[in-house]
Amino acid sequence: MTKDTSTTKCLIPQAWPESYTKSGQTRIISVIKNKKRYLPLLLIGDEQENMIDKYLERGEMLVMEDANGATLSTAVVTNEGNGILELKNLAVEPRFQRKGYGRKMIACLRERYKDNFHTLIAGTGDSNQTVSFYKNCGFEYSHTIKNFFVDNYDHPIIEDGKTLKDMIYFKLRLSCKT
């Protein structure tokens, strides 16, 4: 039987700092094939599968695992051109939330992409959880897309008891290149 190496290849392997690959606590891998096996986690970051399908294949998918191989977090980023990288999906397994793994994934994205992109953007609903998270990670407000959730999702998206309407974009500087 051929060994499945799809989760062991990295698009830019040398880009990883030692602490992420050899800390003995977590490692981050770039998933090339069969990304949909992480669908349950992807659906935590974006709850409509046909919306995930719009970016999953063209994006780079990163998965964070602990030392026992348990999945902690996923992120999908896309190249939006002109030095802009977009975080399309970010999710931390519910039982591992609020332990710093989301922040660690952002730090890792920053390190991995800083030489090729100047800005990381992330769109989110107007919910306390995600807005506080992005602000805590150093993002600042960028712009709003009115009615994004109403126009693009086939059911109401509810977070923190609130029905989401507009998409709020945050931005984080990755490097001083323009």
Ligand SMILES: CC(C)(COP(=O)(O)OP(=O)(O)OC[C@H]1O[C@@H](n2cnc3c(N)ncnc32)[C@H](O)[C@@H]1OP(=O)(O)O)[C@@H](O)C(=O)NCCC(=O)NCCS
């Ligand atoms: C949002 C999410 C990615 C954050 O990841 P996490 O590992 O749980 O968050 P961290 O532990 O790294 O938190 C970092 C900071 O963000 C803020 N934060 C995180 N979760 C929060 C919450 N539920 N309420 C308020 N602030 C929160 C806090 O300031 C926190 O720092 P602190 O714990 O020192 O107070 C994760 O909770 C998640 O997967 N949520 C569901 C999916 C989702 O909403 N994805 C984002 C889509 S845009």
